[in-house]
Amino acid sequence: DGGITQSPKYLFRKEGQNVTLSCEQNLNHDAMYWYRQDPGQGLRLIYYSQIVNDFQKGDIAEGYSVSREKKESFPLTVTSAQKNPTAFYLCASSGSGDRSPLHFGNGTRLTVT
């Protein structure tokens, strides 16, 4: 079955450590996205990529980095520079065209203490 996979589901880290969240899709989608969701808030865009080897900052990119070396993969690194990293992180992908909806992975819940 085609889909988008995030791992791990739960991640715990100490403050000051970088951590990388995995996102893989086998939907052959060109576009991939990373969102962050905090309690009671809407999804906020961190980074997105429309094509391999290219990506753009979203609304809250500070303290995060990404790479897009393969079409299937769009890992997100949460660096120690991110002030409030504890959140629910969602990866998504979409096909081409304005009407292509987002397909989400099941999320990674990151807790930094």
Added chain:
Amino acid sequence: RKEVEQDPGPFNVPEGATVAFNCTYSNSASQSFFWYRQDCRKEPKLLMSVYSSGNEDGRFTAQLNRASQYISLLIRDSKLSDSATYLCVVLYNTDKLIFGTGTRLQVFP
């Protein structure tokens, strides 16, 4: 004004009720519109796209009013399993998706 606004609720309704949510958007150039459903601590899942002519999928009806810049979602014959948060999503500039904060629905027996 927020780019996409939703009443956070919660909307508490009995089983079998009809309930409607609205979502307003500020950018008149918005191109595509979607409703997503999100269960507690899970990822959002596409419920339906919203087309200019309005569209229906079973008990769910979505409508778009471009003049007043809002979309709506109507749920008929509510089920307990409809309890969730409903997210309004608006696309503009061909690549910018804006999410509302969601409307929480709680259906009780």
